[in-house]
Amino acid sequence: MRTPDGELTGQAKLFDALTTKGTAFTHEERLNYGLLGLLPTAEKTLDQQSDHCWHEFCRRRDDLDKHIYLRALQDRNETLFYRVLRDHITETMPIVYTPTVGVACQRFSEIYRRPRGLFVSYPDRGRLAEVINNRPHRDPDVIVVTDGQRILGLGDQGIGGMGIPIGKLSLYTLIGGIDPGRTLPIVLDVGTDNVELLEDPQYLGWRHRRISDDEYYSFIDDFVAAVHEQLPNVLLQWEDFATAHALPILERYRDKLLTFNDDIQGTAAVTLGALHGASKVAGRPLSQQQVVMLGAGSAGVGVMDMVKREMMAQGLSEADALKRIWVVDVHGLLTDDRTDLSKGQRPFAQPADRVAAWGLSDAAQLADVVHHVDVGILVGLSTAAGAFTEAIVREMAGKVERPIIFPLSNPTSHAEAHPAELDHWTEGRALIATGSPFAPLQRDGAARPIAQCNNVYIFPAMGLAVTAAQATRVTDDMMRVAAATLGDASPALSDPVAPLLPSWSDVPDVALRIAHAVGRQAIADGVAPARSDDELAARIAEVRWTPEYRG
Numbered sequence: 001m002r003t004p005d006g007e008l009t010g011q012a013k014l015f016d017a018l019t020t021k022g023t024a025f026t027h028e029e030r031l032n033y034g035l036l037g038l039l040p041t042a043e044k045t046l047d048q049q050s051d052h053c054w055h056e057f058c059r060r061r062d063d064l065d066k067h068i069y070l071r072a073l074q075d076r077n078e079t080l081f082y083r084v085l086r087d088h089i090t091e092t093m094p095i096v097y098t099p100t101v102g103v104a105c106q107r108f109s110e111i112y113r114r115p116r117g118l119f120v121s122y123p124d125r126g127r128l129a130e131v132i133n134n135r136p137h138r139d140p141d142v143i144v145v146t147d148g149q150r151i152l153g154l155g156d157q158g159i160g161g162m163g164i165p166i167g168k169l170s171l172y173t174l175i176g177g178i179d180p181g182r183t184l185p186i187v188l189d190v191g192t193d194n195v196e197l198l199e200d201p202q203y204l205g206w207r208h209r210r211i212s213d214d215e216y217y218s219f220i221d222d223f224v225a226a227v228h229e230q231l232p233n234v235l236l237q238w239e240d241f242a243t244a245h246a247l248p249i250l251e252r253y254r255d256k257l258l259t260f261n262d263d264i265q266g267t268a269a270v271t272l273g274a275l276h277g278a279s280k281v282a283g284r285p286l287s288q289q290q291v292v293m294l295g296a297g298s299a300g301v302g303v304m305d306m307v308k309r310e311m312m313a314q315g316l317s318e319a320d321a322l323k324r325i326w327v328v329d330v331h332g333l334l335t336d337d338r339t340d341l342s343k344g345q346r347p348f349a350q351p352a353d354r355v356a357a358w359g360l361s362d363a364a365q366l367a368d369v370v371h372h373v374d375v376g377i378l379v380g381l382s383t384a385a386g387a388f389t390e391a392i393v394r395e396m397a398g399k400v401e402r403p404i405i406f407p408l409s410n411p412t413s414h415a416e417a418h419p420a421e422l423d424h425w426t427e428g429r430a431l432i433a434t435g436s437p438f439a440p441l442q443r444d445g446a447a448r449p450i451a452q453c454n455n456v457y458i459f460p461a462m463g464l465a466v467t468a469a470q471a472t473r474v475t476d477d478m479m480r481v482a483a484a485t486l487g488d489a490s491p492a493l494s495d496p497v498a499p500l501l502p503s504w505s506d507v508p509d510v511a512l513r514i515a516h517a518v519g520r521q522a523i524a525d526g527v528a529p530a531r532s533d534d535e536l537a538a539r540i541a542e543v544r545w546t547p548e549y550r551g
Contacts, residue, residue: 008033010033010038013033021046021077023039023043023044025039026043046549049083050083054084057070057092063095063100063103064104067095067104068113070095070096071113074170075113075116078181079548081547082170082174082180083547086174086508089504089505096170096171098410098436099436101152101163101164101167102152105157105160105164108159108160108163109200110202112204117165117166117184117185117187118131118187119189122190122208128222128223128226129226131226132230135184137182139182140184140231140234141179141234141467142172142182142235143183143186144165144169144172144184144185144237144239145186146161146186146241147187147245148187148189148192148205148240149210149245150240150242150243150246151163151240152164153383153409155194156194157194158189159192159203159204160197161187162187164239165185166185169183169184171460173545174508175508176462176511177508177544177545178460178545179543179545188219189206190210191211192205193209193210216245220252224236228257233472235259235260237459237463238250238259239261240263246261246264247342249261250264262458262459263302264298264301264302265302265474266462267299267408267453267455268299269458269479270454270458271303271408271433271453271483272303272306272480272484272487273458274406274453274487274500275377275487276487276490277488277493278377278402278500281490281492281493282401285314286307287324289324289376289377291304291324291377292326292369292375292377293379294328294366294382294388294416295329295383295384296327296334299381301348304348305347306476306479306483307325310480311324313480322348326350326369328365328366333364333368333369334350335355335363336349336352366387370392370395370396374399376400376403377406378393380416382409383409383414384414384416385413385415386416387417388416388422389417390425393417393422393430397426397429401429402429402431403430405430405432406434412436419432428444432450433453433501435454437452448499450499451500451501457511458479458483461511461518462474462482462514462515464540464544465519468515468539468540469519469522469529470528470529471519471527472528475521475522475525477525478518478521481521482518485513485514486514489506489510491503516540519540520533520536
């Protein structure tokens with residue numbers, strides 16, 4: 001039933017997660033919407049409801065139980081869910097997203113309660129338009145899609161990967177202010193090669209090995225076509241795809257629709273943002289640094305590509321920028337005589353004759369690069385635990401006053417080094433950011449928080465920017481400007497012992513600044529309608545959603 005104005009009434013109103021107020025419906029609203037007798041007598045405020053939920057949250061026995069509680073709350077009352085998250089952002093972010101979401105993905109079929117988003121299955125490939133048309137929200141601004149093949153550091157989780165788009169979109173709303181009724185999580189169920197899942201009777205996905213690459217790319221084409229036909233202006237964000245698929249998919253569609261890959265571009269932007277701040281603290285711009293990346297997957301290559309672009313923005317030619325970038329994979333330094341390099345890796349291959357002067361009998365490894373090059377920045381996206389050894393770090397620290405060292409691999413057990421080790425080996429001189437959360441360092445009797453290069457610094461702001469600016473593409477310069485704006489917000493610029501990135505409680509405000517900067521860049525790049533700064537600010541304020549009861 002609906003009111004003459006089209007409002008839901010009765011049970012439909014009470015159980016619509018996007019518009020319900022639960023016990024916060026006033027007596028007058030209960031009369032107007034046919035809710036009299038359907039709720040306890042007491043009328044609560046949103047703040048009182050949030051306090052009650054926080055009390056219940058704190059009673060849960062472990063992080064997964066807390067995650068399940070919050071997801072159930074989201075299914076009941078989205079506004080209250082986001083108010084609880086906003087009121088306790090530092091405590092709830094690790095529960096809603098990493099690291100707890102990883103466990104939730106592994107146990108997705110076991111803890112499944114209610115459907116959310118779309119499950120786009122390969123057996124339904126002939127009816128994709130119908131599947132997309134069945135979406136729960138008619139006009140999404142943002143889609144996050146995964147195929148579940150490379151979930152965090154956990155590998156192939158099949159349909160369980162759906163936990164990532166759900167969690168990611170929660171942060172688009174919490175940080176970026178994207179209306180939760182205008183978001184759509186999607187998992188592409190193309191099978192799984194995880195034998196444990198295939199043999200699990202509780203597994204909810206398509207019980208089949210992953211399809212071949214030819215079938216896969218054809219399915220992706222059909223999926224994108226179905227989405228673009230019905231939702232031509234939606235932001236389509238690719239998430240946790242295997243390295244072999246991530247870059248080809250991005251290259252295939254980035255110039256055709258509003259899309260980006262967070263693992264490649266988001267990781268690169270947040271890393272560059274932290275490097276911006278660190279370089280300023282170190283007193284040496286990025287264009288004057290020698291940069292080493294350990295790890296040559298899609299994320300590592302994405303980071304180095306953005307570093308190269310920033311060096312060029314600071315005045316270097318592309319050739320001179322590439323001379324300052326050294327990439328090492330499991331086989332050693334990327335050099336131009338290697339025949340195993342991908343298209344994305346080849347630009348970062350150093351001339352073999354440049355390395356020949358080192359007189360090595362085998363392929364140059366990380367230690368060799370640090371020994372022969374005055375490395376100022378060392379970044380790890382290799383998942384090789386302990387790869388930044390004491391000997392390597394001490395040699396690096398002997399050449400530069402403020403070594404910049406970012407062990408970014410997830411989870412914590414895969415980190416190339418622990419912050420406490422880096423701090424000890426460099427006598428407290430290292431500028432550190434990590435990929436996983438670590439406890440604060442203890443130095444000189446004080447606790448020093450460690451910056452975590454979490455993509456949440458970038459992607460929610462990107463969503464807000466493209467939605468408000470009505471952008472049609474995500475350009476490289478939009479990502480680079482997002483990184484620069486994040487770097488300018490570094491607490492370390494005003495306090496040398498502060499972390500390189502803002503605290504979680506400050507992230508929503510930083511996201512606003514980034515959204516303004518990215519929106520301006522979209523206009524400058526010609527991918528968004530012309531607007532003055534004031535008009536853009538008004539658009540951002542207009543579309544930015546906050547967790548308040550309406551109506």
